[in-house]
Amino acid sequence: MQGSTLDTRAENSPRPTSSAVALEASHDPALRSWVESARDHAEFPIQNLPFGVFSPDGGQARGGVAIGDEILDLAALAGSGLCADIEETVTAAAAPTLNGFIGLGTAARKQLRARLSALLAEGSPAQAQLKPILHPARNCLLGLPARIGDYTDFYAGIQHALNIGSLLRPDNPLLPNYKHIPIGYNGRASSVRPSGEPFLRPNGQRKRPDEAEPSFGPCRNLDYELELGIWIGPGNAQGSPVPIDEADDRIAGFCLLNDWSARDIQAWEYQPLGPFLSKGFATTISPWIVTPEALAPFRKAQAPRPEGDPAALPYLNPAEADVPHALDVTLEVFIETASMRAGGLAPHRLSLGSTRDLYWTPAQFVAHHSSNGCNLEAGDLFGSGTISGRDPGSFGSLMEITRGGREAITLPNGESRTYLVDGDAIVMRASARREGFASIGFGACRAEVLPARG
Amino acid sequence: MQGSTLDTRAENSPRPTSSAVALEASHDPALRSWVESARDHAEFPIQNLPFGVFSPDGGQARGGVAIGDEILDLAALAGSGLCADIEETVTAAAAPTLNGFIGLGTAARKQLRARLSALLAEGSPAQAQLKPILHPARNCLLGLPARIGDYTDFYAGIQHALNIGSLLRPDNPLLPNYKHIPIGYNGRASSVRPSGEPFLRPNGQRKRPDEAEPSFGPCRNLDYELELGIWIGPGNAQGSPVPIDEADDRIAGFCLLNDWSARDIQAWEYQPLGPFLSKGFATTISPWIVTPEALAPFRKAQAPRPEGDPAALPYLNPAEADVPHALDVTLEVFIETASMRAGGLAPHRLSLGSTRDLYWTPAQFVAHHSSNGCNLEAGDLFGSGTISGRDPGSFGSLMEITRGGREAITLPNGESRTYLVDGDAIVMRASARREGFASIGFGACRAEVLPARG
Numbered sequence: 001m002q003g004s005t006l007d008t009r010a011e012n013s014p015r016p017t018s019s020a021v022a023l024e025a026s027h028d029p030a031l032r033s034w035v036e037s038a039r040d041h042a043e044f045p046i047q048n049l050p051f052g053v054f055s056p057d058g059g060q061a062r063g064g065v066a067i068g069d070e071i072l073d074l075a076a077l078a079g080s081g082l083c084a085d086i087e088e089t090v091t092a093a094a095a096p097t098l099n100g101f102i103g104l105g106t107a108a109r110k111q112l113r114a115r116l117s118a119l120l121a122e123g124s125p126a127q128a129q130l131k132p133i134l135h136p137a138r139n140c141l142l143g144l145p146a147r148i149g150d151y152t153d154f155y156a157g158i159q160h161a162l163n164i165g166s167l168l169r170p171d172n173p174l175l176p177n178y179k180h181i182p183i184g185y186n187g188r189a190s191s192v193r194p195s196g197e198p199f200l201r202p203n204g205q206r207k208r209p210d211e212a213e214p215s216f217g218p219c220r221n222l223d224y225e226l227e228l229g230i231w232i233g234p235g236n237a238q239g240s241p242v243p244i245d246e247a248d249d250r251i252a253g254f255c256l257l258n259d260w261s262a263r264d265i266q267a268w269e270y271q272p273l274g275p276f277l278s279k280g281f282a283t284t285i286s287p288w289i290v291t292p293e294a295l296a297p298f299r300k301a302q303a304p305r306p307e308g309d310p311a312a313l314p315y316l317n318p319a320e321a322d323v324p325h326a327l328d329v330t331l332e333v334f335i336e337t338a339s340m341r342a343g344g345l346a347p348h349r350l351s352l353g354s355t356r357d358l359y360w361t362p363a364q365f366v367a368h369h370s371s372n373g374c375n376l377e378a379g380d381l382f383g384s385g386t387i388s389g390r391d392p393g394s395f396g397s398l399m400e401i402t403r404g405g406r407e408a409i410t411l412p413n414g415e416s417r418t419y420l421v422d423g424d425a426i427v428m429r430a431s432a433r434r435e436g437f438a439s440i441g442f443g444a445c446r447a448e449v450l451p452a453r454g
Numbered sequence: 455m456q457g458s459t460l461d462t463r464a465e466n467s468p469r470p471t472s473s474a475v476a477l478e479a480s481h482d483p484a485l486r487s488w489v490e491s492a493r494d495h496a497e498f499p500i501q502n503l504p505f506g507v508f509s510p511d512g513g514q515a516r517g518g519v520a521i522g523d524e525i526l527d528l529a530a531l532a533g534s535g536l537c538a539d540i541e542e543t544v545t546a547a548a549a550p551t552l553n554g555f556i557g558l559g560t561a562a563r564k565q566l567r568a569r570l571s572a573l574l575a576e577g578s579p580a581q582a583q584l585k586p587i588l589h590p591a592r593n594c595l596l597g598l599p600a601r602i603g604d605y606t607d608f609y610a611g612i613q614h615a616l617n618i619g620s621l622l623r624p625d626n627p628l629l630p631n632y633k634h635i636p637i638g639y640n641g642r643a644s645s646v647r648p649s650g651e652p653f654l655r656p657n658g659q660r661k662r663p664d665e666a667e668p669s670f671g672p673c674r675n676l677d678y679e680l681e682l683g684i685w686i687g688p689g690n691a692q693g694s695p696v697p698i699d700e701a702d703d704r705i706a707g708f709c710l711l712n713d714w715s716a717r718d719i720q721a722w723e724y725q726p727l728g729p730f731l732s733k734g735f736a737t738t739i740s741p742w743i744v745t746p747e748a749l750a751p752f753r754k755a756q757a758p759r760p761e762g763d764p765a766a767l768p769y770l771n772p773a774e775a776d777v778p779h780a781l782d783v784t785l786e787v788f789i790e791t792a793s794m795r796a797g798g799l800a801p802h803r804l805s806l807g808s809t810r811d812l813y814w815t816p817a818q819f820v821a822h823h824s825s826n827g828c829n830l831e832a833g834d835l836f837g838s839g840t841i842s843g844r845d846p847g848s849f850g851s852l853m854e855i856t857r858g859g860r861e862a863i864t865l866p867n868g869e870s871r872t873y874l875v876d877g878d879a880i881v882m883r884a885s886a887r888r889e890g891f892a893s894i895g896f897g898a899c900r901a902e903v904l905p906a907r908g
Contacts, residue, residue, distance in 0.1 A: 150644050155727060175725050180668050181659055185727035186640035186734070190604050190829050191692055200693040202826035205635055205767065214634050216767045216825070238645055238736070239654040239907065265826070271629050273609060273639035274728020277826040280640070282692070313659065313670045371670070372656035372719070372731040373907070375644050453693065453827070 024110075026117040027297055029438045033120045034127045035134065038068030042431070043441025049116050050253070050288035050443070053096055054140040061096040061143055066288055066443065067120055069137050076133035082119060082126055086111055098146045098289065102233040102252035103378030106292075109233075109252070113293050142287035142443075144194050146231065146379035151192055151283070152369060153227075153259060154184040155385040158359040163388055163400040179309050182316075182360040182368045184385075187259075188280035192381065195445045199282035201422060201452040204265035214268060218452035221263035221405055222420040225386040226333050226396035226428060228355055229257035229285050230362050232380035239373040245319050247363035250376065253289035254362075256331065256428045256445035257383045260284065263399055263419065285381070286428070286445035294440050298432035299324035302361050315371055316364050325361040330354055331387060331430045333396070337415055338423030347427055348411050350401065353387040353394050422451045478564075480571040481751055483892045487574045488581045489588065492522030496885070497895025503570050504707070504742035504897070507550055508594040515550040515597055520742055520897065521574055523591050530587035536573060536580055540565055552600045552743065556687040556706035557832030560746070563687075563706070567747050596741035596897075598648050600685065600833035605646055605737070606823060607681075607713060607837040608638040612813040614840040617854040633763050636770070636814040636822045638839075641713075642734035646835065649899045653736035655876060655906040658719035668722060672906035675717035675859055676874040679840040680787050680850035680882060682809055683711035683739050684816050686834035693827040699773050701817035704830065707743035708816075710785065710882045710899035711837045714738065717853055717873070739835070740882070740899035748894050752886035753778035756815050769825055770818050779815040783886045784808055785841060787850070791869055792877030801881055802865050804855065807841040807848050876905045 025031070026047060032039055033046040044050070044066040054064045054071050062075040074094035077083060083090040089108045092101035102109070119126045155161060158178070165173030177183065193199070201222055207214035233252030236242050242250055259279060266278030292299075301322045311317070318325060331354065334347035360368075365382050386396040395401045398419055401409060405418040420426070426449075430442040479485070480501060486493055487500040498504070498520040508518040508525050516529040528548035531537060537544040543562045546555035556563070573580045609615060612632070619627030631637065647653070655676055661668035687706030690696050696704055713733060720732030746753075755776045765771070772779060785808065788801035814822075819836050840850040849855045852873055856863060859872040874880070880903075884896035 150642060177659075177668075177722055177725065181723055183723070183727055183730075185730050186642055188604060188640055188828060189643070190831050190834070191827075193692070200827050203695070204826045205631075207634075213764065214631075214767070216769050238647070241657070241907070262826070268631055269635055269637070270726075270728075271631065272724075272728075273637055274724075274726070276637075276639050277823070277828065280828045281826040310667065313668070315670050369731070372658045372716070372735040373645075373654050374642060374731065374734045377644050380644070453695070 024293070026113060026293065027437065029436060031117070032122045033067060034122050034124060035068045035070055035120060037070060041068045042439055043443060044068055045438040046117060046120055047438040048290065048294045048440045049113055050290045050294065051093060051098060051101070052145045052288045053098060053143045054135070055143065056135045057139045063094040063098060063101070065116055066137065070134040071137050071140055072116070072120070072130065073133040073135060080129060082129065083115060086115060099379040102146060102231060102289070103235070105234040106249050109291060110293055113291065142194055142196070144192065145287060145289050148189040148192050148381045149377045149379050151187040151189040151381045152184050153187040153383040153385065154182055154360070154365055156182055156358045156360040157385045157387045157396065159357055159390060160386040160388040160396055160400065163395060167399070167404045179359070180313070182364055184365070184369070185274045187283065187383065189381070191280055192283045192285060194287045195284060195443070195447065197284070198448040198450050199260070200450050202262050202265065202277070202281035203452050204262060204277055205268055206264035207268045208264070219262035219265055220419070222449060223261045223263050223398045224333065224420070224426045225259035225261055226331055226351055226353055227257040227259050227386055228329070228331070228384040229255035230365065230382040230384065231255065231289050232376050232382070233378055235377040235380070236370050236375055238375040241370040241373060242366050242376070244316060244363060244367040247366035248292065248325065250366050251292060251362055253291045254295065254442070255289065256286040256430050256442050258284040258426060258428055258445055258447065259383055259386070261397070282447070284445055284447040286443045288443045290440065290442050295327060295329070295432055297434055297437045298328045298440070300326050300328050302326040303356070312364070316367055318363070325363045326358070327355045329430050329432045331428065334427040335411070335417070336425040336427060337411065339415060340413060343413065345413055351394060351396050353389055353396050355384070355387065357387055357389050358384055420449050422449055424449050478568070478747070480567060480747065481891065483890060485571070486576045487521060488576050488578060489522045489524055489574060491524060495522045496893055497897060498522055499892040500571060500574055501892040502744065502748045502894045503567055504744045504748065505547060505552060505555070506599045506742045507552060507597045508589070509597065510589045511593045517548040517552060517555070519570055520591065524588040525591050525594055526570070526574070526584065527587040527589060534583060536583065537569060540569060553833040556600060556685060556743070557689070559688040560703050563745060564747055567745065596648055596650070598646065599741060599743050602643040602646050602835045603831045603833050605641040605643040605835045606638050607641040607839065608636055608814065608819055609839040610636055610812045610814040611839045611841045611850065613811055613844060614842040614850055614854065617842055617849060621853070621858045633813070634767070636818050638819070638823070639728045641737065641837065643835070645734055646737045646739060648741045649738060649897070649901065651738070652902040652904050653714070654904050656716050656719065656731070656735040657906055658716060658731055659722055660718035661722045662718070673716035673719055674873070676903060677715045677717050677852045678787065678874070678880045679713035679715055680785055680805055680807055681711040681713050681840055682783070682785070682838040683709035684819065684836040684838065685709065685743050686830050686836070687832055689831040689834070690824050690829055692829040695824040695827060696820050696830070698770060698817060698821040701820035702746065702779065704820050705746060705816055706832070707745045708749065708896070709743065710740040710884050710896050712738040712880060712882055712899055712901065713837055713840070715851070736901070738899055738901040740897045742897045744894065744896050749781060749783070749886055751888055751891045752782045752894070754780050754782050756780040757810070766818070770821055772817070779817045780812070781809045783884050785882065785884045788881040789865070789871070790879040790881060791865065793869060794867060797867070799867055805848060805850050807843055807850050809838070809841065811841055811843050812838055874903050876903055878903050
């Protein structure tokens with residue numbers, strides 16, 4: 001929960017955005033919390049205040065807010081009388097699943113955030129009352145913040161699509177629809193798990209080109225995929241699409257998402273209907289819902305499309321071109337092998353990516369997904385698609401880094417990898433930084449690969 | 455709810471199965487109900503007793519059981535004292551969503567079925583007590599029987615796969631993985647709706663081969679797909695696959711499923727990750743969960759694979775080859791155009807199919823889906839894939855019947871169709887018949903196409 005890895009990275013220099021964003025008092029970098037660990041915290045300063053669901057040591061799951069190295073217990077807050085005027089909102093945010101809270105929408109979320117900011121700020125008269133309902137995060141278990149109704153995985157990392165496409169179709173890496181449609185597919189909701197839960201290497205059918213028949217057994221090419229996760233707040237009725245200019249208000253917040261991928265199973269199963277069991281064994285997300293309010297200073301207008309690219313169709317085009325629909329968040333992937341763990345070595349960074357490399361914005365995902373009348377619901381989760389940049393240090397999966405497993409990489413301790421081996425853990429982190437603003441983190445998205453069931 | 459269309463069909467002659475099936479007293483064709491409309495009912499005789507969720511005129515949703523033209527109110531039954539010894543089960547079956555009930559599994563479901571059979575049989579001393587808690591089905595609204603956690607659509611209709619494949623790839627209609635893997639993909643759970651709810655023709659991006667650029671507008675090629683739906687009962691923990699020989703016990707029952715398909719949207723969007731918005735605008739299911747117990751007389755062993763087909767891998771192969779994993783159910787699709795409705799004409803049958811044309815069994819779906827460790831949960835829904843036979847009268851979609859929209863069909867009243875027009879309703883029905891047994895129906899799966907949103 002500490003984000004100490006992020007503290008030491010100099011390369012994450014702030015990249016100011018050009019767009020005007022309406023900032024509220026809660027972003028003021030001079031704002032300090034009476035919670036000491038929150039001051040200059042790399043991930044959870046008082047300017048962040050992400051929502052989640054936690055279980056204190058031995059206790060039941062309930063809503064909470066991260067502040068420094070602590071979690072504020074919203075169930076206790078709801079009973080404190082300090083939020084009596086916004087009781088419906090704080091009660092919903094205190095529940096063991098936050099579907100009701102995020103379904104309330106932007107106004108209610110902003111109201112609770114403003115209250116939390118005031119209560120946790122230096123000089124708050126509530127300090128003595130709140131201190132006893134702070135739990136050290138290291139003693140808490142973090143769960144999924146909401147029941148995920150449907151999980152949709154997009155494919156908006158254009159450099160990833162080019163990298164994968166050039167492995168499969170060297171002459172024609174990008175399919176003709178890519179720049180017209182935010183390509184996506186339905187994922188498996190039930191197997192999305194919170195950071196910290198290990199999973200078994202999947203078994204499945206796989207057939208190498210040199211094998212005459214498929215066989216069933218442990219995945220041979222297990223990979224990660226670095227993605228931004230997007231939580232849907234207020235939904236839409238079936239048959240009533242969300243216009244692009246209302247789409248941002250349907251987004252409750254963001255997380256990190258690791259779309260674990262069994263490449264060999266995928267290659268054999270995916271024609272003609274797409275990925276299925278190669279993805280549905282496990283998906284790991286970071287447990288905090290980082291709000292659009294916390295990320296407001298890091299929004300920017302989508303970069304103009306490169307010369308020659310088609311214009312987006314009107315239903316995907318915001319009325320004003322400079323609306324800051326896009327995000328500027330830096331994402332990292334680290335590998336921690338069993339040997340690194342045993343030797344006390346720091347995890348090794350495999351990828352450093354940026355949400356600026358997404359061809360489509362979260363708002364365009366919402367507008368496209370509902371354009372056919374499909375009803376989105378509070379607690380639906382989107383993945384952005386794998387985020388890769390132009391150079392190998394920014395590729396968001398091992399398939400890209402090792403060129404389909406053909407070129408092994410060597411880790412600092414001498415181990416080599418094409419794909420993941422049992423005992424490897426993948427840790428993802430995200431940070432938003434900008435000159436003159438407090439830095440915002442997402443918390444870790446971590447899981448370890450356990451051996452396949454025999 | 456009456457199945458009157460089925461009553462008049464002579465071609466559905468019983469096809470005795472060769473496999474021995476353990477039949478219980480509740481299947482005895484001599485068993486008669488004191489509910490008069492249930493006697494010789496084409497769909498809901500006392501031998502059926504499907505579970506569902508209904509709202510009586512103006513009342514709240516609750517669990518119920520179809521018996522003849524009536525619905526027995528399980529919430530009232532739970533309070534009657536007639537099931538005090540199985541209170542947990544009847545209370546779960548009385549709830550407004552049946553996830554808890556179907557999660558209890560086979561033993562609890564059989565116990566409640568046996569009790570209902572006894573209570574509703576001629577001579578039952580409970581008759582006077584139960585009469586007031588029967589509701590005429592025509593006055594009731596039927597909802598989804600469970601909250602659908604995840605919806606998975608398979609592709610097990612091999613003749614359908616051949617028909618579609620030969621339109622797309624005349625030289626190579628069936629992909630190499632088809633006979634090794636029960637091909638499937640994740641569908642959209644939120645937009646699955648119960649029979650009776652109309653839906654708007656979807657808008658979407660589409661691009662004909664003769665068009666230079668895609669455009670956004672109403673679907674031009676709206677189609678139905680005839681499928682068997684499968685309700686999952688007790689689930690499995692993540693990482694713990696369901697062995698093939700335990701798979702049938704994870705199935706709570708069956709329904710009809712219409713996988714509405716926007717063919718033009720599908721053709722443009724589906725590469726490389728599969729169908730998405732072309733399917734996710736609406737899926738219609740029949741509202742009753744027809745139990746494995748009701749269908750026990752109509753189970754049969756899977757037909758041996760044709761000479762030359764590969765053997766299924768061991769994880770998909772039941773220990774005993776003659777286990778009756780497969781079903782013998784007849785399925786029909788009718789079209790009712792606005793003009794037929796206005797003129798009082800009977801709907802016209804487009805397709806007559808059979809579950810015997812499925813290449814994979816429901817048990818194989820369960821074993822395959824969980825083979826990678828994916829956790830299935832009570833209330834998950836599977837579609838079988840479109841069921842087509844060898845002749846055009848048995849094709850389960852208009853794309854197959856009209857050869858991709860190239861050959862229009864003429865309806866008895868002179869109208870013609872390639873794909874569906876606004877005002878068309880599609881009605882699906884299913885029946886299981888066998889000499890010496892009462893016939894079992896599924897209830898209607900019906901929805902009307904309304905004009906697209908402007």
